[in-house]
Amino acid sequence: MDANELTKVNAMPASASRQGFVQFDVVAYGIVIAAIILFVGIGGTVLPQLLRAVSGEGAGPDRSLTSALLLNIALVIFSWRRQRILSVEITERRKAEAQAWILAETDPLTGCFNRRSIGDATDRLVSTACARGEEVAFLMFDLDNFKRVNDVNGHKAGDEILREIAARVTRVMPAGSLIARLGGDEFALVIPFDPAHAQRIEELAETLIRMAALPVEVGGASIQTTISIGITRSSNNTGSEPAQTLLHMADIAMFHAKKQGRNRYYWFEDSMEAELRFRAELEAGIRRGVPLGEFVPHYEQQIEIKTGKLVGFEMLARWESPTAGTIGPDIFIPIAEEIGLISELSESVIAQALKDAREWDPELTLSVNISPVQLRDPWFAQKLLKLLVEANFPSSRLDVEITESCLHENLGEVRSLIASLKNQGISVSLDDFGMGYNSLAQLRTLPFDRIKIDRSFVSGLSGTGDSVMIIQAISTLADGLGLPITAEGIDSESIQSQLKDLGTFKGQGYLYGRPENAQLTRERLSQLGLLLGGPEVAEPEKTSAETVAPLDANRRSA
Ligand code: C2E
Ligand code: MG
Ligand code: MG
Numbered sequence: 001m002d003a004n005e006l007t008k009v010n011a012m013p014a015s016a017s018r019q020g021f022v023q024f025d026v027v028a029y030g031i032v033i034a035a036i037i038l039f040v041g042i043g044g045t046v047l048p049q050l051l052r053a054v055s056g057e058g059a060g061p062d063r064s065l066t067s068a069l070l071l072n073i074a075l076v077i078f079s080w081r082r083q084r085i086l087s088v089e090i091t092e093r094r095k096a097e098a099q100a101w102i103l104a105e106t107d108p109l110t111g112c113f114n115r116r117s118i119g120d121a122t123d124r125l126v127s128t129a130c131a132r133g134e135e136v137a138f139l140m141f142d143l144d145n146f147k148r149v150n151d152v153n154g155h156k157a158g159d160e161i162l163r164e165i166a167a168r169v170t171r172v173m174p175a176g177s178l179i180a181r182l183g184g185d186e187f188a189l190v191i192p193f194d195p196a197h198a199q200r201i202e203e204l205a206e207t208l209i210r211m212a213a214l215p216v217e218v219g220g221a222s223i224q225t226t227i228s229i230g231i232t233r234s235s236n237n238t239g240s241e242p243a244q245t246l247l248h249m250a251d252i253a254m255f256h257a258k259k260q261g262r263n264r265y266y267w268f269e270d271s272m273e274a275e276l277r278f279r280a281e282l283e284a285g286i287r288r289g290v291p292l293g294e295f296v297p298h299y300e301q302q303i304e305i306k307t308g309k310l311v312g313f314e315m316l317a318r319w320e321s322p323t324a325g326t327i328g329p330d331i332f333i334p335i336a337e338e339i340g341l342i343s344e345l346s347e348s349v350i351a352q353a354l355k356d357a358r359e360w361d362p363e364l365t366l367s368v369n370i371s372p373v374q375l376r377d378p379w380f381a382q383k384l385l386k387l388l389v390e391a392n393f394p395s396s397r398l399d400v401e402i403t404e405s406c407l408h409e410n411l412g413e414v415r416s417l418i419a420s421l422k423n424q425g426i427s428v429s430l431d432d433f434g435m436g437y438n439s440l441a442q443l444r445t446l447p448f449d450r451i452k453i454d455r456s457f458v459s460g461l462s463g464t465g466d467s468v469m470i471i472q473a474i475s476t477l478a479d480g481l482g483l484p485i486t487a488e489g490i491d492s493e494s495i496q497s498q499l500k501d502l503g504t505f506k507g508q509g510y511l512y513g514r515p516e517n518a519q520l521t522r523e524r525l526s527q528l529g530l531l532l533g534g535p536e537v538a539e540p541e542k543t544s545a546e547t548v549a550p551l552d553a554n555r556r557s558a
Contacts (some may be wrong), residue, residue, distance in 0.1 A: 016435030028083045035076040044295050086193075096436055107181040109159055111168035118180035120241035124140045125178060126234050129192040136242075137201045139189040140250035143228045146185040146264040149225055157218040160223060168211045172204065190245065198233070205229050205265040211259070213263070226432065229265035230254025236268060248422035252276055279335070283486050285321055286336055295332075297353040301337040302367070302486065303526075305499050305507040306372045310528065312365030314508060315353040315402070316515045317345070322537035325535045333371060342371045347383060354398075356518045361530035367399040369431065372406040375413055383418035388424075395425035401452065407442050418447055429486070433472065443481060450506075462496045470497065475503045 045061075046069045052058035056450040061069075105117035113121060122138070129136045143149070143165065150158040162185060169187065170179055192239050193201055208229065215222040228251030232246050237391040255267040255276065258267065289295060336342040350368050357366040374380050388395050398423055407414055426451035434454045443451070453474055460467030472489075478485050487519035490496050490509030499505050516524065525531040 027084050027498045031079045031500060032083055034081050035072060039072045039076055042072055043418060085286040110163055110181050112166055113180035115177060115182045118188055119243040121178050125190055126193060126242040134192045135192045135195045137193055137231060138246035139229055139231050139249045140254045141187055141229040143185040144226045144228055149223060153223060157223060160218045161216050161223060164216045165212055169208055172207055200229060205231060206285050209263060226253055226263035228257040230257055230260045231265055282335055283339055286341060289319060290341055290348060295345050295349050296320055297349045298517050299521040300508050300515040301512045302506055302508050303512050305496060305505050309504060314367040315391050317349045337373050342373045343377060346370060346374060354387055354393040358391060358393055360525055365397050365399055365413055367401055369401045375406055381417060385424055399427045400403055401427055401429045401431040404433055404435055405524055417444060422447060448483060450484050450486060451487055452486040458489045463491055463493045471502055
């Protein structure tokens with residue numbers, strides 16, 4: 001029996017029915033003892049009379065006493081037998097009760113405590129540890145990307161991994177600690193420790209991370225996972241229910257560890273809770289805001305660098321939050337992806353953008369960004385086609401940007417999506433090129449129409465780095481593949497002029513203007529004579545406040 005099992009058995013509650021058994025036991029023993037005492041009493045009178053009668057000295061034992069003695073002997077035999085049967089029955093019922101307790105309080109897969117039972121056990125451990133001057137650490141961990149492990153290797157393999165991780169953790173847990181499986185791949189450890197040696201908890205967390213990362217052999221395959229751990233200690237607890245409060249804190253710290261890149265541990269800090277609250281507010285805001293149309297398209301100009309001609313716009317989503325103001329996509333896109341709202345959000349801004357762009361000069365293109373989540377949607381191409389038809393927007397003017405980082409996991413899906421988009425006449429660009437490690441190989445196998453060099457290389461042109469050489473190399477490669485290039489993040493004249501020398505690029509960046517909302521974009525186009533239905537009267541200072549580059553290349557003679 002290991003430390004864990006010992007802890008479990010010790011923690012088993014004395015139930016009311018067990019107390020009933022004990023009372024029943026005492027009554028049965030009482031009857032046997034009373035019968036024996038009676039037997040000794042009566043036998044003490046009858047036996048000497050019997051002996052005297054046998055030796056011819058007396059008239060023999062009193063008849064009624066003899067009957068009482070015989071009755072007494074029968075009683076002793078009967079109650080002794082009854083007591084034996086009873087004790088067998090009691091042992092069996094105790095076993096059954098223990099079994100029922102194990103089923104109710106422990107997790108059948110790993111043998112650990114379950115979520116229901118860990119609360120009481122923790123509260124007891126906290127109060128005994130406090131009485132001894134010790135503290136209790138509460139560690140919560142779960143497996144990183146366990147869903148993927150299950151999806152790829154099957155649920156049986158997933159179960160085997162959970163069992164093995166629980167066994168490994170149990171082996172290194174200090175005596176007197178508790179382990180519980182809270183559900184799915186989530187575990188909690190409750191560990192009493194000497195507050196003077198809190199670093200032991202960190203050492204334990206490091207050991208757990210190391211041990212969990214060792215491969216698990218399942219059905220001939222070697223599967224590797226990692227864990228993220230959140231830790232808190234009982235001195236942090238301000239609530240009346242230690243288990244609940246500690247669980248909540250450790251959960252927050254674990255969430256933080258996941259966000260920081262997984263396969264690590266974090267102690268709970270108050271700021272994490274505030275961060276979580278902020279995130280919950282954002283989540284609620286996004287849920288509310290999507291149907292209310294708070295997510296709107298903004299447009300960033302795309303320019304032909306050599307001529308300065310405006311050739312199209314990239315649509316970049318913005319959240320016009322009524323409480324927090326304008327929020328950028330780097331904040332809300334990852335959350336919308338996580339809470340499953342990205343498709344709805346994206347489709348609503350794309351639909352608005354198609355409507356806006358219908359009023360632009362027909363030569364201007366519209367680029368839209370899509371999330372990896374949408375890439376995995378087998379109906380995405382159809383949904384986009386529906387939006388195009390509804391907006392009566394020609395597919396040849398639409399360009400879909402796929403970020404390079406999507407390519408690592410989803411190559412097959414990306415390939416079929418690009419094929420369907422291209423069949424519909426939509427062009428496809430590879431966004432943020434250069435940030436991924438294996439995109440060169442994939443460039444040859446995926447039929448992109450254009451690549452967009454990541455901002456980090458372009459802005460590097462203003463420094464002394466290797467950016468010129470990198471951009472030259474990308475340009476040669478793209479030429480070889482017949483792919484045109486867009487350079488992102490042009491924010492100075494000097495970068496623009498270097499790019500002019502390096503090749504024929506399209507460009508975007510703050511030099512030409514920040515992304516603007518639909519109305520400001522209309523006004524800009526109106527000034528350039530690029531709005532269908534004729535020029536609008538616009539406030540010049542509003543439209544050109546942040547615009548530096550001249551766009552005379554587009555001006556048409558009225
Ligand atoms: P991206 O597609 O690479 O877009 C370019 C980003 O760089 C934009 O940021 C743009 O405002 C910014 N930028 C452009 N020129 C300059 C410059 O000269 N200097 C600097 N420092 N930045 C420049 P934004 O709008 O914050 O968008 C960030 C990312 O969010 C986009 O990167 C895109 O990947 C994603 N995104 C935007 N809208 C959507 C959307 O509707 N759906 C999805 N899935 N992703 C979107
Ligand atoms: Mg983009
Ligand atoms: Mg980009």
